[in-house]
Amino acid sequence: MKQLIAVFSLALVMVSCQDKAREEVDVAEVQSEEMQLEPIQPEDLETAIIYEANIRQYSPEGTFDAFTKDIPQLKDLGVKVIWLMPVFPISETKRKATGGPESKFASEFPEEEQDKYLGSYYAVTDFTEINPEFGTKDDFRELVKTAHANGIYVILDWVPNHTGWDHEWLKTNPEYYTQNEDGEVIHPKDTDWTDVADLNYDNAEMRKEMIADMLYWVKEENIDGFRCDVAGSVPTDFWEQAVPKIRAEKDVFMLAEAWESELLKGNLFDMAYAWDGHHLMNGLAKNEKTASDFKAYLEKINSDYEADDILMNFVTNHDENSWNGTIKERMGANSEVMTAMVYTIDGMPLIYSGQEYNLDHRLKFFEKDSIPKKKGSAWSQLEALGKLKKTNPALHGGKNGASLELFETPENVIAFKREKDGNVVLFMGNLSNETVKISSPVKGKFTDYMSNSDMELNDDALSLEANSYKILVQ
Numbered sequence: 001m002k003q004l005i006a007v008f009s010l011a012l013v014m015v016s017c018q019d020k021a022r023e024e025v026d027v028a029e030v031q032s033e034e035m036q037l038e039p040i041q042p043e044d045l046e047t048a049i050i051y052e053a054n055i056r057q058y059s060p061e062g063t064f065d066a067f068t069k070d071i072p073q074l075k076d077l078g079v080k081v082i083w084l085m086p087v088f089p090i091s092e093t094k095r096k097a098t099g100g101p102e103s104k105f106a107s108e109f110p111e112e113e114q115d116k117y118l119g120s121y122y123a124v125t126d127f128t129e130i131n132p133e134f135g136t137k138d139d140f141r142e143l144v145k146t147a148h149a150n151g152i153y154v155i156l157d158w159v160p161n162h163t164g165w166d167h168e169w170l171k172t173n174p175e176y177y178t179q180n181e182d183g184e185v186i187h188p189k190d191t192d193w194t195d196v197a198d199l200n201y202d203n204a205e206m207r208k209e210m211i212a213d214m215l216y217w218v219k220e221e222n223i224d225g226f227r228c229d230v231a232g233s234v235p236t237d238f239w240e241q242a243v244p245k246i247r248a249e250k251d252v253f254m255l256a257e258a259w260e261s262e263l264l265k266g267n268l269f270d271m272a273y274a275w276d277g278h279h280l281m282n283g284l285a286k287n288e289k290t291a292s293d294f295k296a297y298l299e300k301i302n303s304d305y306e307a308d309d310i311l312m313n314f315v316t317n318h319d320e321n322s323w324n325g326t327i328k329e330r331m332g333a334n335s336e337v338m339t340a341m342v343y344t345i346d347g348m349p350l351i352y353s354g355q356e357y358n359l360d361h362r363l364k365f366f367e368k369d370s371i372p373k374k375k376g377s378a379w380s381q382l383e384a385l386g387k388l389k390k391t392n393p394a395l396h397g398g399k400n401g402a403s404l405e406l407f408e409t410p411e412n413v414i415a416f417k418r419e420k421d422g423n424v425v426l427f428m429g430n431l432s433n434e435t436v437k438i439s440s441p442v443k444g445k446f447t448d449y450m451s452n453s454d455m456e457l458n459d460d461a462l463s464l465e466a467n468s469y470k471i472l473v474q
Contacts, residue, residue: 037148039251040081040224044153045270045310045348045398047390048080050255052317054353055085055134056118057369064139068146075150077356077379078386081253082147083227085318086121086157087140089131091164095119096195096366099323103192106366117366121157122229123164123195127213137221144222153224155253156217160210160238161230162188162196169206170197176206188233201235211242218250225253231269232258239268255312264309274311274347276300281315281338284431285331290411298406308399313342314350321352322365333467336381337429340469343385344418344427346404347397356382388449392473394423407441413464415441424474425449430464437461446472 040048051074059066074082097106097117106117118133130137147154163169169176170185177185178198188198199206217223231239244267246252256269259276263269280297283289305311314320315338316327327335342349354363354371358378363369389395395418396402402420409415412432418425426446430436440457448455449471457472464470 037151037153037224040153040253042399044080045253046393046396046400047078048348048398049078049386049389050081050083050312050348050350051077051079052083052350052352053085054318054363054371055087056121057363057371058353059373060370062133062368062370064135064143068139068143071143071146071150071152075152076386077351077382078390079152079351081153081155081224083155083255084143084157086124086159086229087130087134088121088124088159089126089129090119090121090133091123091125091166091195092119093165094195095123099192099365101192103194105195116368118368119164119366120195122159122162122193124159125164125166126168127163127210128216141221148222153253155225155227155255156223157229158214158226159229160199161233162193162198164195165197167197169209173206176200176203176209201238207238207241210238211245214242214246215249218246218252223252224250225255227255227257228269229257231256231263232260236260236262236268239263240266243268261304261306261309264305271310271312271348274313277311277345277347278314278320281341282330284414285334285338287412287431291409291414292411294414295406298404310398310401311347312350313345313347314352315339315342316352316355317350318352318363318365321354321359322363326360326362327355328360333433334429334431336377337431337467337469339378339381340385340471341414341427341429343389344395344425344471345397345416346401346418349385349389351382384450388425388471388473392423392425393420394418394425394473396420409438409441410436412436413438417442426472426474427469428462428464428472429469430466433466435463435465437463444474446474449473 053067055064055067056062095106095117096103096119097109098104106114106119109117130140144154174185176199178200180186185197187194187196201207214226243254247267254269256263256272258272264272277297280289280293284294315331315335324330331338356379357372357374358376359371363371394402402418405417407415407417413428413430413436415426415428415438426442438461440462443457445454445456447453
C-alpha cells in the first residue's frame with residue numbers, strides 16, 4: 001500500500017512539475033511575444049520622434065548597458081525610434097585622432113597618448129560584429145529587447161560608402177574598392193575622410209556582400225531598419241536592388257542621410273534629412289534669415305518632394321554638435337524657439353544624445369567624452385512638445401501629414417497653422433530681441449499649450465516677448 005501511495009505521490013509530483021514547466025514555457029512564450037513589435041506602421045510615422053544615440057558619449061561608461069537602462073525615460077519624451085550611431089568595430093589602421101583638413105592619425109602622437117584616440121564610428125572594420133568598446137552582442141540584444149518592450153523601434157547607422165582600412169575585404173577582395181591609376185585603394189574623393197577606403201559600386205559581388213551583411217541584422221538581430229550614412233553618395237540603383245530584398249524579410253524603416261528626393265520615390269527610403277531646413281533655422285535664429293526665406297523654403301519643399309515624403313527636422317545632431325557648435329552657439333537666445341519649430345513643422349523631430357539634458361559643449365568625436373545627465377529646462381520642453389506631437393493630429397508629420405498654412409508676418413516673426421481632422425495648432429515665434437505686436441492670424445478661443453492657459457484671439461494685437469514662442473491649441 002505504501003508503495004502504491006509513493007508511486008501515486010511521485011506521479012502527482014511529475015504531473016505538477018510538467019504543469020509548472022508548461023506554465024513557465026507559456027509565460028516565456030508570452031514574454032517573447034510581448035518583445036516582438038510589429039514592423040513600424042504608417043500611423044507610427046505620423047507621431048514619431050527619433051532619438052540619435054551616441055553610445056560612446058551617452059554615459060561615463062560608454063556602454064550599451066548604461067544606455068539600455070534609460071530607454072524607459074526616452075519613452076517619456078515620446079521617442080518611437082532609436083537610431084544607434086555605428087556599433088561596429090573600428091579600424092586601428094589610420095585611426096583618426098583629430099578632424100578637419102589638418103586631421104591627424106592616432107599613430108602620429110606619442111605612444112603613451114595613442115590609446116585615448118578611439119577613432120571614428122564610421123571607419124568600420126566588420127559589418128557583422130560589435131565594437132567591444134560598447135559591450136557584447138548579448139548586451140546589444142538586451143538593448144533591442146528593452147526598446148521593443150517599451151514600444152520603441154531600433155535602427156542601425158549603416159556605412160555603405162566606405163570601410164575602415166582593416167576591413168577583411170581589403171585583403172581578400174581589393175577589387176571591392178575604388179583604386180587610382182597605380183592600383184592603390186583610395187579614400188573617398190574630394191573628402192578629408194582619410195581614415196576610410198572608398199567602396200566600388202561597379203563591383204556586383206561587393207553589392208551582394210553588403211546586402212547580406214545588412215540582412216544579418218534584420219534576420220538574426222531583429223533590428224527595425226537603417227539610417228544610411230551619406231546615402232546620396234551611393235548609386236541609387238544599389239538602393240533599388242537592396243531595399244526590396246531587405247523588405248522581403250521585414251518591412252524596415254529606412255532613413256537616408258541625404259536630401260535627394262529620388263531616394264524617397266517608390267519603396268526606397270521613408271525619410272530624408274531636412275538639411276536645407278536646418279541651415280535655414282541656424283540663419284533664422286541669428287536674424288540672418290527672415291520669414292520670407294522660410295516661405296521660400298516651404299515652397300521649395302512642396303516643389304521638390306511628394307506629399308507623402310517625410311523629412312527629419314533637427315536643431316542638432318552628431319555632426320552639427322561636434323563640428324559646427326552647440327545649439328546655444330548656433331542659435332543663441334532663439335534655441336527654444338527653433339526647438340519648438342522642429343516639433344510643429346511638417347516632418348519628424350530628432351533628439352540627439354544630450355540635447356534632453358541641456359548639452360552645452362561640443363562632444364569630442366574621436367575620444368571619450370560624456371553628456372550631462374541632469375534634467376532641466378530642455379527635458380521639460382521636449383517632454384511637453386513630445387506629448388503634443390503624440391496626441392494632436394494637427395502635428396501629424398508622416399505620409400499623411402497635417403496641412404501647414406503660413407501667415408503673413410513681420411520679417412522677424414514666424415507664424416503658421418497646422419490642421420487635420422478638425423484639430424488646429426498655431427505656432428508663433430518672435431526671433432527678434434524685442435517684444436513685438438502682431439495682428440492675430442485667426443480668431444477664436446485657444447489654449448496656450450506651454451502655459452496651459454486659455455486665451456482668445458480677436459482684433460486686438462497679439463504681444464510676443466523677445467525670443468519667445470507660443471503654441472496655441474484649438
